[in-house]
Amino acid sequence: MDLFEYQGKQFFAQYGIATSPGGIAETVDEAVRQADLAGYPAVIKAQVQVGGRGKAGGIKIANNQDEARSYAGAILGMDIKGHLVKRVWVEHSSDIAKEYYASYTLDRGAKKYLLMLSAQGGVEIEDVAKSAPDAIVYVHIDPVDGISNDQIREAVTGAKIDPEAFEGVVEVLEKLYGAFVKGDADLAEINPLILNTQGLVHALDAKVSLDDNATWRHPEWADWALTVEYDGRERLAKEKGLNYIGLSGTVGIIANGAGLAMSTLDVVNQVGGSAANFLDLGGGASADTMSAALEVINTDENVKVVLVNIFGGIVRCDEVANGIIEALGRVKLTAPIVIRLDGTNAEVAREILAPRESENLIVESTMLGAARRAVEIANKGA
Template identity: 50%
Template sequence: MDLLEYQGKQLFARHGIPVPSGKPAATVEAAVAAADEIGYPCVVKAQVLIGGRGKAGGVKLAKDRAEATQYATDILGMDIKGFTVHEVWIEGASEIAEEYYASIVFDRAAKAPLVMLSTQGGMDIEEVAEKTPEALARLHVDPLLGFQDFHGRKLAFAAGIPADLIRPVGAMLTKLYATFVAEEAMLIEVNPLIITPAREVVALDAKVTLDGNSLYRHPDNAALRDPSAEDPQEQMAHERGLTYVKLDGDIGILGNGAGLVMSTLDVVGLHGGEAANFLDAGGGSKSDAIVSAVEVILSDPKVRAVLFNIFGGITRCDEVAKGLIEAYGVIQPTVPFVVRLDGTNDVEGRKLLADANLPNVATATTMNEAAEKVVELAKTGVPA
């Protein structure tokens, strides 16, 4: 679950991480009142779950009440890369002597948290990593050992932090790591991490992604979820208990088991197609879950064809067939389907589909054949 900037800063503050004072506001009146209380100059910052706010005009420095009113009026309701601004964060202006970059992310390949630090803050970190990789210091942390004080000093020294700031920056990294662990985060990024003229270290930004599977242990964090800020298809899937990730293609994918779905994405790509989603119906899916899955997949207007790839174990293929037949009665899909059923009750499942004689539904016996068919259908709408 991604947090808005101000939510991330509030979380930081709970863990003793220095952040500028500020207040959220959902109306122009509330924004101006917050600016009056905080004082001028102040910064009016759009709150959306996307980067590039400054370049889009979503971050403005207000020198007085008139400018705060104007900027709040301009920014609230603004569209930034497809995200509508419903809130702004009014923050006291900060004096900046230097800008750094700091982040902690869970590195799945290394099976350990990765801490990164750079003196080139305020820039896209991808650009820094590509053009000047030596400017980005990295350190994997043994989860059992944890982040030690010497880790912070080692990173600061490797990143070229000035001598008088090595210990303060190291201490900041220690607090960020403690927050990462305590809140069960997947990502904590501060860009920029600023140094004030008084040589204080302050988190001027907060990008935080929490592990959605752990939210039941953190009710305060779970309450921060904003469904209106989420992708409509992903929100619908979440409400129905489905594992769904929206992608950029036009072929809807449903499988049972994350590994099978990922393999299906690869095979579809191998045949020249592009998946519109990742949807894992899970083990033991009943017909009602299949109906819900079809509704979620087809709620994406880009979908031109759908592939069911089911390898029955706990999941029964006849239940999947019943779900698709029921979905056709409820939704009446207009896009073609390719269905591959193999495993538990696959013969019964294929017989159910044959007897139902659903319009525009093709079957396949192998994953390779199914992928080839669905790619052709997505392009032409006519079975191969």
């Protein structure tokens, strides 16, 4: 679950991380009231889960009530990279002396946590990584051992954090690690982490992604969950209980198991295609589940072909094949479908599908062959 900035600041506050006080507003009048409470100059910030708010005009500094009213009216309802601004965060403008970047996240490849720290904050960390890769300090952390104060101090030294901010940054990093671990976050990012002109270090922004698998441990997340924004595909998938993430490609993906689904996305990319989604059926691939998956993918106008990649372990491929046939009888596809079945009773499954093969239903025996065929079809339909 990705949090909005104001929710991320609420999350940080639970772990003692200092942030700029402010208030949330969904109307112009409420934004003006919050600006009056915060004191002028006040910053009015669009609450959207996408970068580039400032460049898009979604962050403005108001020096009085009239400006607060004007800026709030312009920002509320604004479209920023396809995200509609429904609320703004209003806080007193900070006097910034220095800006830094700090985050904890997961490095799945290394199977460790990762601290990233830079003295170049206030810009996208990806831009820093490209223009000045040596300006970022990376520290891998064993989840069992955690991170020590000495490691944090070494990182702050390596990042060349200003001496006047040194102790403040160390303190924030210690608290941020606690928030990341105890708060079951996949990402806890502060950009910028600022040193103000009074010599205090605090979080000016907050980007937090929470692990949905830990929801049962955090009843306090319930209110945040109500504000999660899904696109039409993701909303439908959630209603049908599917593990689905919408992407922007042209090959619709259906697979059983998260690992196989991710591998399918990788292979599609390797042969020159682009995935329209991640969709994991889980352990089963019944007619009902397959129908639900096809219905969700059918709502995506960008999909030019559907690639079904199933490995039969506990579930037998012949049962999957029968499920697919039944599902195709329920859902009228708007794109051809390429099917790859392997594992238990795979040959039987292919025999079941053989009479129905056509230019709109193609069966391939390997994942690579299926991916190549699907990408070929997608490129023709593009």
